[in-house]
Each structure stands twice: as structure tokens, then as C-alpha cells.
Amino acid sequence: MGRFISAAVLRDMAKLNKTVVLEEDSVLTPSAKDLAKELGITICKGREEIVGHNVVGQSAGQKQTPAVNSAEAGNQSEDLKKAVQKILGEVLKPACENPKATHVKGETVVVQPFLEAPPGQKVGLVDVIDSRVGNLASGFMTFDHSQLPWFLNYDEVDYVIEGEFVLEVAGQVFRAKAGDVVYIPKGSQVVFSSPTFCKVFYCTYPANWADFCD
Structure with a gap:
């Protein structure tokens, strides 16, 4: 699989x-x-322009208009x-330079409102293991008659603790119940939701x- 270039990475490159x-x-x-179009960034792979206003790498016999001066x-x-x-x-380096064994007591975990959720959607989230102690994060999500559209630029596994957890991804709809496990690959555009209330460990x-x- 090729290396993913996110909007954050592209913004740094465009500087x-x-x-x-x-x-x-x-x-x-x-x-x-979308960011490239918004900021007027021209993106090329070799002689082929993949984002921009000019057309490069046309078929033989057609006039080519280079995105930039060839010498430049x-x-x-x-x-x-x-x-x-x-x-x-920088992007691909390990998230945690010094991973360590960690014990998190369930009684100390408090799920907080997820501020990135759309207005009116009751979505909660909390990390219990993060990059301060490991290269693999984990935590809890809750959905109360709510949904969350999301783009995953990372791999994720979800375990349903209670309720009905609905996941829409790549034209598929998964309806998971307590005890079910769902895997979502990096690069997926998804919609998380629950028609009632659910709690998920991720x-x-x-x-x-x-x-x-982004």
C-alpha cells in the first residue's frame, strides 16, 4: 500500500x-x-499532474502544458x-519512544463529550492508553442515538461492550452487538452510529x- 499524504502533511510540504x-x-x-484545491497547491507525480489547473502527461501527439517551468x-x-x-x-516514526506496561483501573475512567462530533450528536470518547505510554492507543466511545461521520487515517479495532453499534464503510453496513469485534482499515471514510445507546472499546x-x- 502506498504512503498516505494527509492534509496536515501536505500543509507542511506546501510551506x-x-x-x-x-x-x-x-x-x-x-x-x-480538498486542501490542495483550496490553497492552490499543484501536486505532481513525476511528469503527471494529479491536482492542479494544468494538464500534464497527455497522450502522444497532444500538446502538453507543464504546470511549472521544466528547468525550475x-x-x-x-x-x-x-x-x-x-x-x-517524521510521520512514520514510532508514536512512543519508550513504551511501558500500564494498568488502567476501570473505576478511574470517565468518558468525556467528543468535541469533534457534529452539533446535537451525543458522542463520548476517552483514551485510556495513548502515545505517552505505547504505540497502540485504546479507549472507550459512546453513542446515544447519535452518529459520527469520520475519516480514519489509522487502523482501528472496535469491541462492542453494550448496545447496538452501527458502522457504515465502503458501501457496507455492519450492525454489531455486545461481544462483536469490528476492524476498520486505514484510509476508510466511515459513519459510526447507534440507534439506541452503545459503548465501544477501541x-x-x-x-x-x-x-x-484534519
Whole structure:
């Protein structure tokens, strides 16, 4: 699977130049594409422009209009490649440099309102293990007759503790009950919900999942 370029990563890359050259295996998230259009960022893979106003890499015999001056692009490509590698290195490094065994007592856990939920939606969330102690995060979510559209730029496993948990992803609808386990792969656009009330235990990788949210 190619490396995902999130909106946060793209924003950092665009600080160097409004024309961003990606490695061939890179994959833009939907939010990154929207950001590129919003900020007028031109994104290329080699000679092919994948986001921008110009058309590059057309079929033989058709006139090509390069996104930038070819000499300028040639001079910048090596610097941009190094910048991309540096940023990806930061993104892909372990979330926790010194993981340690940790015991969290259930009686101390308090689920807080999730501030990123849409107005009027009763969604709660709390991390009990985070990047301060491990590379894998875990915690609890609650949904009270509510739903939460979300983009996951990380892997997640959910275990239903109580109630009915509904997950819509990639054209599929999963209706999970207490005792069921659901896996959601990185790069998924989902809708979490419950028609009643449910409580879910989740695990995410990497632990600093919030750093990859836009």
C-alpha cells in the first residue's frame, strides 16, 4: 500500500513550495486533495499532474502544458524529494519512544463529550492508553442515538461492550452487538452510529491517531 499524504502533511510540504512533487507510491487522502484545491497547491507525480489547473502527461501527439517551468522543476525536484522524505520520516516514526506496561483501573475512567462530533450528536470518547505510554492507543466511545461521520487515517479495532453499534464503510453496513469485534482499515471514510445507546472499546494504530485527523 502506498504512503498516505494527509492534509496536515501536505500543509507542511506546501510551506516550501506551492508545487509539490510526490513519490510514485504516495496516496493523497480526500481531505488533502480538498486542501490542495483550496490553497492552490499543484501536486505532481513525476511528469503527471494529479491536482492542479494544468494538464500534464497527455497522450502522444497532444500538446502538453507543464504546470511549472521544466528547468525550475528540475532544480526543485531534488530538494522537494528530500523534504518529502523528511516529513514522511517524521510521520512514520514510532508514536512512543519508550513504551511501558500500564494498568488502567476501570473505576478511574470517565468518558468525556467528543468535541469533534457534529452539533446535537451525543458522542463520548476517552483514551485510556495513548502515545505517552505505547504505540497502540485504546479507549472507550459512546453513542446515544447519535452518529459520527469520520475519516480514519489509522487502523482501528472496535469491541462492542453494550448496545447496538452501527458502522457504515465502503458501501457496507455492519450492525454489531455486545461481544462483536469490528476492524476498520486505514484510509476508510466511515459513519459510526447507534440507534439506541452503545459503548465501544477501541484500539488504534498508531497511538497518536489524533495527529492524523484534519
